[in-house]
Amino acid sequence: MSKLNLKFTARDVAAVEEALDGSLEKIIASFKLTTLIQFLMVGLRDKDGKKLDLSEDAAFDVVDGAIKEHGKIELQIQVIDALIEAGFLPRAIDTKQLRATLSEAIAEASKITGEATK
Helix, strand or coil, X not given: CXXXXXXXXXXXXXXXXXXXCCCHHHHHHCCCHHHHHHHHHHHEECXXXXXXXXXXXXXXXXXXXHHHHHCHHHHHHHHHHHHHHHCCCCCCCCHHHHHHHHHHHHHHHHHHHHHHCC
């Protein structure tokens, strides 16, 4: 699976905000697995740019495949990139730096968790 074809409109973002009961900024800040599911359900497009009508189960299948291939962080970054491209997040966000920061934070948390369980 390569990069997902994600495109977002105001209607899509509003649907995610409604489903997750929060503002886009709050949702992005707490990026849970259900966040990925909601964004894929509304934003995934086929190769011709036509919106896919994904059920929640189908969205979970896409997320499972993408996570196995690229990892959860990369999938989150793809969503953020698509939101930036659509104008819903500032273009000043450096997703390369964000990717590195998230990876470092997770590695550090793993070390701390490992030490705490010894």
